[in-house]
Amino acid sequence: MKTPLYEAHKKAGARMVDFAGWEMPVQYIGISQEHRHVRQKVGLFDVSHMGEIEIRGPQALEAVNYLTTNNVPSLKDGEAQYSVLLNEQGKTIDDLIIYRRAHDNFFLCVNASNKPKDLAWIQDKTEKKFGNQAIVEDVSSRYGLLAIQGPLALSVVEKLSSVQLSAMKPFSFLEISLKGDSPKGIPVLLSRTGYTGEDGFEIFVPWEKTALLWETLMEAGRSEGIAPIGLGARDTLRVEMKYSLYGHEIDETTNPLEASLGWIVKLDKGNFIGKDELIKIREKGVLRKLVSFLMKDSGIPRQGYSLFKDSTQIGVVTSGTLSPSLEKAIGIGYVTPSLSKVGTEIEVDIRGQKKKAEIVIAPFYRRRENHDIS
Amino acid sequence: MTFPDDLKYSKEHEWVKVEGNVATIGITDYAQEQLGEIVFVELPSEGEEFAKEDVFGVVESVKSVSDVYAPISGRVIEANDPLTDGPEILNEDSYGEGWIIRMEISDAKELKELMSAKEYEAYIKEESE
Known part of the structure; x- marks a missing residue:
């Protein structure tokens, strides 16, 4: 599979590799150089391969809270949280970010390689427990995703926004339009999150507008020295932060308590899948x-x-x-x-x-x- | 990419330069480009003996670990120690300062099995298609 930026990456000299069935840029000029560019200036990543799943309906909140370990009722509209999906054995099906648009509308961003499995799991568990009170939909093909990361990311994105972004808290998001080629602009879900340890944003954009947003950001960031960054540097950046990567630190043999993810496990939030097992693990201690x-x-x-x-x-x-x-x-x-x-x-x-x-x-x-x- | 005519090439992307009974061995321009930034090199010790196709060293990029295979059999008479502190030399000058070892050739007949520059160029063209 190809993201809308496949041609742009090749033109920029990227070396493409297969990642979870997607042709993705692993590097453009060199992993270390790209890595340092993000630490010092600003870099732009195409992560459109990531999966997106929506859960909507009167019991959407209850469903997301039941499926994941973090405290979903504590989220306000426009807030996001990092979490994990567990199976009944307390083992990790995937890690994800949950965005609350409204009490009856949640947006989940999951790993590309796990999306089919996550979707089947979420649909099955939600239908059994909540019936038609919570509807699950795979919207991955509708959204591209760009990450702009680095100390200068804010000043680049602010040029395209009519609202002030500096006050946005980490893990908050806005659904706004960024200045593009038309008066209406480019509609985005702009989230102050990332996977690098730097300030920055992850920007969900309609699939067909992904290339336009990429060009717009590259143009807006010219004076900041913005550069495209491949998945190679994305990996070294996250390792320096000790952020987990599915298939490395976490998988279906690990539980979140041993993976230093106890901070996203809220045992007092009500029932959720894997909770009983985690209580036992907490009592016995991790191995x-x-x-x-x-x-x-x-x-x-x-x-x-x-x-x-x-x-x-x-x-x-x-x-x-x-x-x-x-x-x-x-x-x-x-x-x-x-x-x-x-x-x-x-x-x-x-x-x-x-x-x-x-x-x-x-x-x-x-x-x-x-x-x-x- | 360059492939000097005075070198012989292996399928594992090593080059061999023969002077008398001594072979200087390194990795090709194609190999270093495929690996990307080389950040670590593990060299054999002087006196170690390797048969053709034995692993005699390791080259690591940021992302990957690659074995380096002996293109011919022989005994190591010198390893290019500066690579230990400056692995990037392999990217910058793979046929020159980036040589990896010098070997005493134990079976000159094996040299015939290596490719010429032209043959190697055709080989990688085929491999990358």
């Missing part, structure tokens, strides 16, 4: 914990490599890369809870050699805040 580690010896940790302490295997690497910000090799992985403390020295088995690493506080990278104290 492993997700940690971040910095390599002390040379070598780059990669998914699937084993983690050791004193020649005993204590866990496994879920993600690893050379951090373009730190210029050091970093990793994320699961370890035995008793060995998960910051400062613990561990070893990574890299092609049969034990290489030293140290567990560190996440994230690996913190953005500089604007309030200068000097």
Whole structure:
């Protein structure tokens, strides 16, 4: 499958790869350079492959609250939250962002690779419990999605908006029109969210307007030095923040409590799928914990490599890369809870050699805040 | 992309330069371009022996790990240590400063199985189609 920007990516010199059946740009000029560009200036990502699902109806709120772990009733109109879908065993079907448009209208953004599975699950569970009081619809083919991320993202998007955006809180969203080629503009769902650790927006746009919005943002951001960014840098940016990626840190073998996602599990919010199992896990304690580690010896940790302490295997690497910000090799992985403390020295088995690493506080990278104290 | 005429090429995208019984070995311009930014290189030690098609080193980009295969059999007489601190040399000058090892050739007959520049160019054209 191709997003509306396939030709634009090829023209911009992107190397295209298959990602969950989509032809997506992995890089344009180089992953590290693109990564640093987002940290220092502003970058534009095409993530139109992501899936979108709407849940509408008088019991939409109850349905979303039942399907996911975070506190949906606490959301106001125009607010979004990060959450996970669990199965009855408390294992992770997917992670997602939930947007509340109104009490009877929710918009979910899910991983491209999981969309068919999520949709079948959500439809089945919703129909059984809520009947026609909550209607589930796959709207993925109607929406493109662009992410504009970096310290200069706000100043670029503000040029296209007639409302002030600086006051928008993280995880809030607006449904507005951005200035485009016609007087009506480009209708978007503009959300102050992202997957990079930088300020910025994720912008849902009608599929057929995706290319127009891309061009409009590239043009508006010219003086800020906006550049297109591939999925390669999207991955290294999220690893530096220790953000989970489905298929790496989380999947149908992991529960959110061991994956450092306890903050989005609200056991006192009413019943939800997976809750009983999570209560048991909380009582017994988790069997492993997700940690971040910095390599002390040379070598780059990669998914699937084993983690050791004193020649005993204590866990496994879920993600690893050379951090373009730190210029050091970093990793994320699961370890035995008793060995998960910051400062613990561990070893990574890299092609049969034990290489030293140290567990560190996440994230690996913190953005500089604007309030200068000097 | 360039493919110097004085080199021989393997299907695994290594090049070989023969001087007497010594072969200098590296990865091709095509290989470095496919890998993207190279950020880590693991070199063999002097004296290690490899048979043709053995893995003698590892090259890592930001995203991926790739083995480097011995295009011929031999014993390592020198590894290009500067690559350890400057893996980007492989991207910048893959046929020059980016050489990986020098080997003492143990079976000169194996050289005949390698491709010429022309053959290699045709081979990658076919492979990328």
